[in-house]
Amino acid sequence: MKIAIINEISAADKNADILSALEGWGHQIFNLGNTSRNDTPGLLYIHTGLMSALLLNLKAVDFVVGGCGTGQGFLNAVMQYPGVFCGHLLTPLDAFLFARINAGNCVSLPLNQGYGWAGEVNLRQIFENLFTPQAGAGYPTQRAEPQRRGRELLAQVSQATHLKMAEILLRLPEEVYHPAITYTAFRPVLEEAARGFPDMQASLDKLA
Amino acid sequence: MKIAIINEISAADKNADILSALEGWGHQIFNLGNTSRNDTPGLLYIHTGLMSALLLNLKAVDFVVGGCGTGQGFLNAVMQYPGVFCGHLLTPLDAFLFARINAGNCVSLPLNQGYGWAGEVNLRQIFENLFTPQAGAGYPTQRAEPQRRGRELLAQVSQATHLKMAEILLRLPEEVYHPAITYTAFRPVLEEAARGFPDMQASLDKLA
Amino acid sequence: MKIAIINEISAADKNADILSALEGWGHQIFNLGNTSRNDTPGLLYIHTGLMSALLLNLKAVDFVVGGCGTGQGFLNAVMQYPGVFCGHLLTPLDAFLFARINAGNCVSLPLNQGYGWAGEVNLRQIFENLFTPQAGAGYPTQRAEPQRRGRELLAQVSQATHLKMAEILLRLPEEVYHPAITYTAFRPVLEEAARGFPDMQASLDKLA
Amino acid sequence: MKIAIINEISAADKNADILSALEGWGHQIFNLGNTSRNDTPGLLYIHTGLMSALLLNLKAVDFVVGGCGTGQGFLNAVMQYPGVFCGHLLTPLDAFLFARINAGNCVSLPLNQGYGWAGEVNLRQIFENLFTPQAGAGYPTQRAEPQRRGRELLAQVSQATHLKMAEILLRLPEEVYHPAITYTAFRPVLEEAARGFPDMQASLDKLA
Numbered sequence A, B, C, D: 001m002k003i004a005i006i007n008e009i010s011a012a013d014k015n016a017d018i019l020s021a022l023e024g025w026g027h028q029i030f031n032l033g034n035t036s037r038n039d040t041p042g043l044l045y046i047h048t049g050l051m052s053a054l055l056l057n058l059k060a061v062d063f064v065v066g067g068c069g070t071g072q073g074f075l076n077a078v079m080q081y082p083g084v085f086c087g088h089l090l091t092p093l094d095a096f097l098f099a100r101i102n103a104g105n106c107v108s109l110p111l112n113q114g115y116g117w118a119g120e121v122n123l124r125q126i127f128e129n130l131f132t133p134q135a136g137a138g139y140p141t142q143r144a145e146p147q148r149r150g151r152e153l154l155a156q157v158s159q160a161t162h163l164k165m166a167e168i169l170l171r172l173p174e175e176v177y178h179p180a181i182t183y184t185a186f187r188p189v190l191e192e193a194a195r196g197f198p199d200m201q202a203s204l205d206k207l208a
Helices: A009-021 A045-057 A072-078 A092-102 A119-130 A141-161 A165-171 A174-181 A187-194 A198-207 B009-021 B045-057 B072-078 B092-102 B119-130 B141-161 B165-171 B174-181 B187-194 B198-207 C009-021 C045-057 C072-078 C092-102 C119-130 C141-161 C165-171 C174-181 C187-194 C198-207 D009-021 D045-057 D072-078 D092-102 D119-130 D141-161 D165-171 D174-181 D187-194 D198-207
Strands: A002-005 A028-031 A063-068 A086-088 A106-110 B002-005 B028-031 B063-068 B086-088 B106-110 C002-005 C028-031 C063-068 C086-088 C106-110 D002-005 D028-031 D063-068 D086-088 D106-110
Touching (some): A002 A009, A009 A028, A009 A119, A045 A165, A045 B141, A063 A072, A072 A106, A072 B092, A072 B141, A092 A119, A119 C092, B009 B063, B009 B119, B045 B165, B045 B174, B045 B187, B063 B072, B072 B086, B086 B092, B092 B141, B092 D092, B092 D119, B106 B119, B119 D119, B165 B198, B187 B198, C045 C072, C141 D045, C187 C198, D009 D119, D165 D198
Parallel strands (some): B002 B028, B063 B106, C063 C106, C086 C106, D002 D028, D086 D106
16 A cells, blocks of 8 residues: 655654654655654645645555644645545544545544653554455445445545645645645655646646 | 533434433533434434534534444544534533634534443533633643644644635535434524524525 | 453443453453443442452453442542552553563453443553553563563562451451452352462351 | 642653642642752652552542553552552543542642643643542532542552552562652651651661
C-alpha cells in the first residue's frame, strides 16, 4: 500500500514515531511534510490538508496519515476537498471500526493532546488495525451491505458538493496553496503525479 | 444559543440523554432527527449530515449536535458541505480545546461505541466545555491570533472548494436528499429558514 | 494459562463477551462468578474481590479477570488481600504496558462505564496484549531490570503488610465471606484448591 | 481539605501541573514528593506508596494525589496498606463516579502514558469532579445506600486483612522504608503527624 505521512510543524517531533510505527508491514511510505521542529517553512494544517487532498485526488498514494495537536484541525482542513474520507482515530478499536465500516483513505491523529510516553506503541496498534485486509468488510459483518451502500452514497455526495480539484486550486488564497505546493519534499511527488492529469497540470502551471 | 440535535436511527435511543444534557443552560433546542428506535423513516448519517448542513447554511441554528455509532460516519457526511466545521469529541478536554482553538459549529459524538453507563454525565461535561464564552479565545491564549487566522483561512477554503448549497441540493442523489428534506420534524424548520434564501427556496421547490 | 473470570452481578451481562474474547488462545478458563443478570445470589465487588484473592493465593489459577461498573470497586476490593497485583485496564496500550512493566496477576475491567458497542472487540485486543510471552520483559526494554526489582519489592511489601489468607478468612465479616465461599460455581474449585493448603482448609472448615 | 501531592521521580516534571491544577479551590496542599527530575533521591512508586499510606493512616491529610508513568505502579504500591482506597482516574467522568460511588482517599494518575499537551487542563477537570461536596452521594443517587454499605464493608475488610501500620513499618525491607521516611520534604510532616500515634512514634524511633 502507498501511504503518505504529512505532518504539520506543531507535531513534527512525532514524525519519527509515525514512520517507525509504519515499518515492517511492506507499505511504501512517502514522508512529505515536516519531519522536524526546525523545518522551514513550518506547515500549518491548512497546508497539510491541501497537500493530502492533492495526493489522494492525483492517486499518488492510497492513504494519507496526517494529524495535528488535537487532530481536529487537520481533520477539518483535509475534509474541505473532494474524495477525502478521514477518520479521527485515537485507539486501536477506533481503527478497527473505521477500517471495516468507513474504509476511508485518510486518518487525522491527535499528536500532542494525549500523546505521551509509549505513544508510538499506540500508533503501531492503530495502524495494525487500520491497514487490514478486512477494510470495508463491515462491522458487524451482517451490516456489511448497508455500510457499503453508505460509503458509495458518501462518495457521490462528495463529487456533488465540491468543485474539481483543478478549479479549486485556482480559487484558494495564496497563503494556503503556496507553502503547500512548493514544499521541498512534496513538490517532486506532486509534479510527477500531476503528469497524468492535464487539468491539474494546467492549474499548477498557472500558479507557478 | 440555538442548537439543533440531529440523531440518526442507530443512536436514536441516546437522543433523550443529549436532550437532558443540554438542559438548564438557557439554550434554545431544536430536536429535529430521530428520537426513538421506532421512528420512520430511520435516518442514516448520509441524511443527518445533509440536514445539519442545511440548518447551518440557512442560519436556522448556531450549532448542530450530531453523531452516529462511532462518530466517524456523521463527521464525514456533514463535512462534505460548505461552511461546516465539525469536531469529533469524546471527552470534556476535547470539547475544551475544540471550543477555544477551532470554534466550529458542529459536533459528531460517538453514541454507541464507548457509550455506556453514565454516558449522559460525560455528554453534560462535554457540552459544559463546548458551549463557553471562551469559544475562539485560543489555547494556550498566546496562540489566539494564529489560531484565529487558521479559522479564517479554513472558512475561505470551505467557500473555495464547494458549490453553493442551492446548487448542491440539485446535484444530490434522491436517496440522499429526499428522506432528509421531507422528515416530519425537520421540514417545517427547513421551510421557515429557507424563506430568507430565495435560491434555496427555488431549489427546494424544484425537488418538491 | 489458567484464567478465572469472576463477574459481579452489575456486569454479569458482559460475562459472555469476556468469555468469547478469551477464546482461541488455548487458555484454560474458569468461569466462576455471576454469568447472567438473574443469577442468585448477585455477587458484589466485596465478594468477587475475596473470591479472586482466594483463587490466586491457593494457586488455583494464574490470573483473574474481574471488574465492575467502573472497575474501581473490584480493584479496591481485590487489592485488600496479599499476593494480588491488579491492573485497571481500558485499552490495548494499558494492557501492553501493564504486562511488560507490572506483570500482575489480575485485571479489573470497567464493564458498564464506557462499555458500549464493539466492547467485545476492545476486550479481545486487551487480552491479546495482556497475555503475552513478553510479560515482565520491561518497557522500554532497557528498563527491564529496575522494573523487575520493583515487582520483587512489591511482592515483599505485600507479604509484610498483610495477614495470611487463612487468618484473614476468620476475621472477615460474614456478609463478606459467606456469599463468596458458598457460591455454587465457585465452591467446588475452592475446595479442590484448598486441599493443598491445610491452614486454609482448617479455616474453611471453621466457617462451614 | 488537606491534600498531599506525592510524585515519584519518573513524573516529577508533572508536579507543577498538579500543583497548579489544585490551586484556587481553597485546599491546603502538602507537596511532599519529588518536584523536579533532578531531585535526590529519586523516589520510586514503592516509596511514594508507603509515604502516602503513612500520611493517610496518621491522618496528616485527607487525600493523597499520587501517580506514576501509567498509574498502575503507584496504585498497586499504595493499595498494599490498610485504610487506603485509591482510584485510577483518567477523565473527569472517572473522577465524578469515583467521588460519588467509591469516595476514596487517594488517586493514582497516569502522568507519562497519555499525558500530553493540555494535560494540566485535564487534571483540573479531574480535580473539579473529584473534590466535590457530592462525595459519597452515590451514582445514580437511588443506589446511594448499597454503595455506602459497600464502602463500609470495604473499610472493615481493609482492617481485617492488614497488620497495623506500626507493625508494618518494622517488617518492610530497608530499601523500601528508608528513602521514604527520610525524604527531606516529607520527614518533618511525618514526625509532626506521628506525635499523636505513640505506636507509630515507637516504630519510627526504632528505624532511625
